[in-house]
Amino acid sequence: KQEVTQIPAALSVPEGENLVLNCSFTDSAIYNLQWFRQDPGKGLTSLLLIQSSQREQTSGRLNASLDKSSGRSTLYIAASQPGDSATYLCAGALGSARQLTFGSGTQLTVLP
Amino acid sequence: NAGVTQTPKFRILKIGQSMTLQCAQDMNHNYMYWYRQDPGMGLKLIYYSVGAGITDKGEVPNGYNVSRSTTEDFPLRLELAAPSQTSVYFCASTVNRVETQYFGPGTRLLVL
Numbered sequence: 589k590q591e592v593t594q595i596p597a598a599l600s601v602p603e604g605e606n607l608v609l610n611c612s613f614t615d616s617a618i619y620n621l622q623w624f625r626q627d628p629g630k631g632l633t634s635l636l637l638i639q640s641s642q643r644e645q646t647s648g649r650l651n652a653s654l655d656k657s658s659g660r661s662t663l664y665i666a667a668s669q670p671g672d673s674a675t676y677l678c679a680g681a682l683g684s685a686r687q688l689t690f691g692s693g694t695q696l697t698v699l700p
Numbered sequence: 701n702a703g704v705t706q707t708p709k710f711r712i713l714k715i716g717q718s719m720t721l722q723c724a725q726d727m728n729h730n731y732m733y734w735y736r737q738d739p740g741m742g743l744k745l746i747y748y749s750v751g752a753g754i755t756d757k758g759e760v761p762n763g764y765n766v767s768r769s770t771t772e773d774f775p776l777r778l779e780l781a782a783p784s785q786t787s788v789y790f791c792a793s794t795v796n797r798v799e800t801q802y803f804g805p806g807t808r809l810l811v812l
Contacts, residue, residue, distance in 0.1 A: 620798070679742075685731055685756070686797045688733075690744070
């Protein structure tokens with residue numbers, strides 16, 4: 589059974605700082621690894637999707653990496669802004685329908 | 701287009717009552733999913749569907765039923781509500797197995 593862990597559970601940083609969020613998974617046979625953002629009381633917004641054959645993906649100030657052999661993914665946020673404050677969830681896709689197994693998330697607060 | 705829509709936004713049920721959570725998407729996506737999210741936790745997969753007429757169980761299917769008679773709609777049925785089903789329910793869809801999943805805004809359910 590796939591298990592996904594995110595550390596830390598919460599993180600508070602001053603504005604402008606670069607930061608890294610961590611995600612680890614137990615089953616390296618994942619088809620892809622996805623990062624989502626969740627604002628309070630809202631649904632999930634997809635940030636980045638890394639296919640199993642890829643090592644990283646970039647979108648603006650965000651960069652996500654994937655190391656299947658070690659069972660790890662990281663989300664790097666450059667020059668953080670207060671608007672980046674949210675909960676960040678990672679999820680690994682397994683199965684014929686690419687069912688997602690989610691971590692519990694990292695709650696990020698960027699202080700002005 | 702509206703993307704993934706869910707109704708109702710919030711509902712209070714008494715123990716033993718039944719209800720249907722509605723989910724619809726207008727993107728002609730084949731794959732649809734139901735997740736539940738308990739406070740401070742990640743999402744857990746309840747049921748999924750790879751096309752009209754085809755459904756399968758996820759990680760936590762007990763107490764729920766689904767049907768998929770059309771591509772657009774994927775309702776989730778709770779037959780005998782229990783306090784353990786108090787949660788936020790998210791519906792998601794994707795066009796194929798390599799694209800990201802798009803999430804609805806969620807339905808908050810309270811069972812008393």
